[in-house]
Amino acid sequence: MDALIQPVFVVHGAGVTQPIGSMPGIARYSVDAALDRHVDRLVAAGIPGVILFGLPASKDEIGSENFAEDGIVQQALRRLRARYPDLLLLTDVCCCEYTSHGHCGVIRDGVVDNDETLDVLRTVAVSHAAAGADVLAPSGMMDGMVGAIREGLDDAGYVDRAILSYAVKYASAFYGPFREAADSAPASGDRRGYQMDPANAREALTEAAQDELEGADILMIKPALPYLDVIRAVREQTTLPVAAYNVSGEYAMVKAAAAAGWLDERAAVLESLTAMRRAGADILLTYHAGDVAQWLAAPR
Ligand code: PBG
Numbered sequence: 555m556d557a558l559i560q561p562v563f564v565v566h567g568a569g570v571t572q573p574i575g576s577m578p579g580i581a582r583y584s585v586d587a588a589l590d591r592h593v594d595r596l597v598a599a600g601i602p603g604v605i606l607f608g609l610p611a612s613k614d615e616i617g618s619e620n621f622a623e624d625g626i627v628q629q630a631l632r633r634l635r636a637r638y639p640d641l642l643l644l645t646d647v648c649c650c651e652y653t654s655h656g657h658c659g660v661i662r663d664g665v666v667d668n669d670e671t672l673d674v675l676r677t678v679a680v681s682h683a684a685a686g687a688d689v690l691a692p693s694g695m696m697d698g699m700v701g702a703i704r705e706g707l708d709d710a711g712y713v714d715r716a717i718l719s720y721a722v723k724y725a726s727a728f729y730g731p732f733r734e735a736a737d738s739a740p741a742s743g744d745r746r747g748y749q750m751d752p753a754n755a756r757e758a759l760t761e762a763a764q765d766e767l768e769g770a771d772i773l774m775i776k777p778a779l780p781y782l783d784v785i786r787a788v789r790e791q792t793t794l795p796v797a798a799y800n801v802s803g804e805y806a807m808v809k810a811a812a813a814a815g816w817l818d819e820r821a822a823v824l825e826s827l828t829a830m831r832r833a834g835a836d837i838l839l840t841y842h843a844g845d846v847a848q849w850l851a852a853p854r
Contacts (some may be wrong), residue, residue, distance in 0.1 A: 672699060722784055
């Protein structure tokens with residue numbers, strides 16, 4: 555249970571709890587009592603941390619709300635920091651939820667401009683740190699993102715904040731439900747320019763080593779269950795903590811089968827998460843976190 559991080563979606567508005575169709579049990583919450591009630595339950599169940607994803611009020615070319623002082627994630631961070639001094643607050647540092655084109659970076663001449671994107675990511679990370687984030691989790695697979703964020707945080711005096719890098723992120727079909735939840739599907743094209751080819755395992759080790767050199771504190775592999783071999787390989791290469799992201803599509807499959815009566819949800823979830831731990835993951839980001847914590851607190 556100490557290993558489980560729950561993803562939480564936050565939206566503008568008041569009194570909003572907006573269920574996500576493709577992810578039964580998961581909703582978007584406004585930053586008020588709606589969010590408090592949700593996080594109160596997670597904390598009571600013993601979840602040590604949450605990772606925040608924001609839905610901005612409006613999107614533009616560079617994703618300005620991503621680094622706005624009153625951005626939705628910044629608001630959520632300040633509220634949660636004040637309410638739960640000991641809860642680990644992680645943030646996803648990426649552009650795709652905030653940009654009008656839905657890509658993970660700044661577009662120049664039709665392609666993602668890596669270096670210009672690094673400037674944005676640095677600013678976003680510092681703004682999250684200022685609002686109370688403990689762990690910054692860059693997820694866009696831009697070259698040099700970890701180094702740029704580390705430098706930005708250190709320069710701003712946030713030497714004590716950690717970086718969890720989405721070091722090994724495959725261009726996966728299993729992100730489908732998340733893109734509904736976060737409204738972040740690319741308007742055109744796909745992410746294969748910056749995410750990894752599912753057939754490639756060795757490149758994962760290069761990506762992980764590079765992020766470690768740049769100062770990552772935790773290395774994450776994503777998705778989880780279809781990539782257990784990669785979790786194991788990264789585990790064997792590094793002494794850093796390894797995380798796995800049990801993504802939205804993995805969650806949706808189990809929930810759909812369980813709803814149809816085809817799977818025992820609890821048994822299937824615990825078996826899957828155990829497999830990720832067995833493969834070498836110390837930390838699991840999973841939409842099942844809250845449920846699992848409750849199940850483990852009340853064994854059947
Ligand atoms: C990017 C990001 C994505 C996820 C986490 N961070 C989407 C993507 O890469 O397309 C997906 C997580 C999931 O599917 O649960 N901000």
